[in-house]
Amino acid sequence: MKNQDQVIIDQLKRGDESSYKYLYDHYYVLLCRISYEIVKDRFTAETIVGDFIFHLWEIRSELSISTSLVSYFIQSIRNRSINYLQLERHQKEVSLSTLTVDEASPSSYLMEDSYPLGLLLEQELEEAIAAAVEQLPSESKAVFRKSRFEHKKYAEIAEEMHISVNTVKCHMKSALKKLQLDLAKYLLLLYLFLTYLQNK
Amino acid sequence: MNANNEYIDDLMTTYLSEGLPANELKELKEWIADSPANKRLFMQKQEIWFSNVCRDKTVAFDSTKAYQQFCSRRKKGSKARVIAFNRQIFYRVAVVALVVCVSLLSYWQGGVSVTKQFADTTIEAPLGAKTKLYLPDGTLAWLNAGSKLVYSQGFGVENRSVHLVGEAYFEVVKNKDLPFKVHTTDLGIQVYGTKFNIRNYTEDDEVVVNLLEGKVSLQDVYREKNICYMAPGEKAVLNKKTKELRKTITKQANVIEWTKGYLFFDEDLLVDIAKKLEREYSVEIEIDNDSLRGYRFYGSFIVKDNSLESVLDALTATEHLKYKQEGNKIVLYK
Numbered sequence: 001m002k003n004q005d006q007v008i009i010d011q012l013k014r015g016d017e018s019s020y021k022y023l024y025d026h027y028y029v030l031l032c033r034i035s036y037e038i039v040k041d042r043f044t045a046e047t048i049v050g051d052f053i054f055h056l057w058e059i060r061s062e063l064s065i066s067t068s069l070v071s072y073f074i075q076s077i078r079n080r081s082i083n084y085l086q087l088e089r090h091q092k093e094v095s096l097s098t099l100t101v102d103e104a105s106p107s108s109y110l111m112e113d114s115y116p117l118g119l120l121l122e123q124e125l126e127e128a129i130a131a132a133v134e135q136l137p138s139e140s141k142a143v144f145r146k147s148r149f150e151h152k153k154y155a156e157i158a159e160e161m162h163i164s165v166n167t168v169k170c171h172m173k174s175a176l177k178k179l180q181l182d183l184a185k186y187l188l189l190l191y192l193f194l195t196y197l198q199n200k
Numbered sequence: 201m202n203a204n205n206e207y208i209d210d211l212m213t214t215y216l217s218e219g220l221p222a223n224e225l226k227e228l229k230e231w232i233a234d235s236p237a238n239k240r241l242f243m244q245k246q247e248i249w250f251s252n253v254c255r256d257k258t259v260a261f262d263s264t265k266a267y268q269q270f271c272s273r274r275k276k277g278s279k280a281r282v283i284a285f286n287r288q289i290f291y292r293v294a295v296v297a298l299v300v301c302v303s304l305l306s307y308w309q310g311g312v313s314v315t316k317q318f319a320d321t322t323i324e325a326p327l328g329a330k331t332k333l334y335l336p337d338g339t340l341a342w343l344n345a346g347s348k349l350v351y352s353q354g355f356g357v358e359n360r361s362v363h364l365v366g367e368a369y370f371e372v373v374k375n376k377d378l379p380f381k382v383h384t385t386d387l388g389i390q391v392y393g394t395k396f397n398i399r400n401y402t403e404d405d406e407v408v409v410n411l412l413e414g415k416v417s418l419q420d421v422y423r424e425k426n427i428c429y430m431a432p433g434e435k436a437v438l439n440k441k442t443k444e445l446r447k448t449i450t451k452q453a454n455v456i457e458w459t460k461g462y463l464f465f466d467e468d469l470l471v472d473i474a475k476k477l478e479r480e481y482s483v484e485i486e487i488d489n490d491s492l493r494g495y496r497f498y499g500s501f502i503v504k505d506n507s508l509e510s511v512l513d514a515l516t517a518t519e520h521l522k523y524k525q526e527g528n529k530i531v532l533y534k
Contacts, residue, residue: 020270024264025263025267028263028267032261033261037253050273118250119251147217148252149252154214154217154218169210173209173213176212176213179248187247187248
């Protein structure tokens, strides 16, 4: 854990206003994006993160964080978002039971307890990831961004860029492959870290 | 192999970006479950996709406004939380509450029939009884006492996968497009159209597969890349402790004796025989001597005609062991 983290944790425990401001300035947007990635709703994501920070304030005297600050935040938000989704899914399944569950939706990440999502972000690799995307060949990069950030379908991207759907698909595949290659050293670290956790 | 890799890569990429139709999703899930290496590869791709959250400009979050909300909420204290909600939140809460009420009501009214649509189908043979059934694709399955077979609603359409605990004999209907798969905790089997018997009760020390006709491939969970093929007449035994898998030739006709009401031991360990008897006669059997556990016996009995006593008498007639009754429990000793 970094020294800076310890200073902030102490301030949070004391209820120091500026430390909560610091959380909003530095982590709020990232945490909202992670939650949004799971719950796919902007309002819900903001509510989850807002509730979480308020919860931190409520329990400030008993606050104990042994990992890095950002890991702790991401893990909490991930858990809260997944819990929300499970609760909501359960309600939907019961109330809309005549419809089949929409498994095809891209929002349904295959959740794995042993391999939680967002580990790269916990390692504060946000910038490294962005840089890797930046280094993709220009057409692949454009396709990847439209799909990942603008949530466009292959067909829409194909039309916009005057290329075939198959070409879009190829760009997506090669972009992901290249990112996986470029980020391999971090992914390997994570894998070793997890194996260590499991064997502990 | 390479073409297959490309295909799986296709599935993974499309899954993350656009989502997959149910049948392809199932395929992907099966591929992921196939080996830890597959799983790792998929998890890495998913991690990269997920972690790319930082450049999303279409969804903007306002941290300044959020901080102001936090400050006002803090001033009012936790008890005043509800009041701090704005009108939008109120409507959302109201809608959620309504959905909860409606769903609880419909859940209560719909009862079991609702959950059935989503649940897997489970067939269980109770202790002391056997079950014969035909699966939706026409495959014949015999379930031995104390066994459980589970298959999903998509069986016969999306896949032909079953999960088995215990012992079963299958006569699989041929279907080149959909392989028939049996999953157990230690060993998986893939076939296209064959007759075979598999036994893997949770408490057994060994997994035993007997192939009567056709061809099957086995994959145990201990060695991810080790696929073993069996020819008719072969018997494969996987030791769950030593993880050793060996094949022998055996008289296959005897293997499915149990489906005809016979109790048949084919060089089985005494521990496994004791467990068989426990399931067959619904009793408790204890082996009081560790060296006895490793003994193997061969023999056939008709369950309907043989009482537990006569089976035990036959075992003791080998003069390797004795037995006594202690209340509801039978103790085997030297």
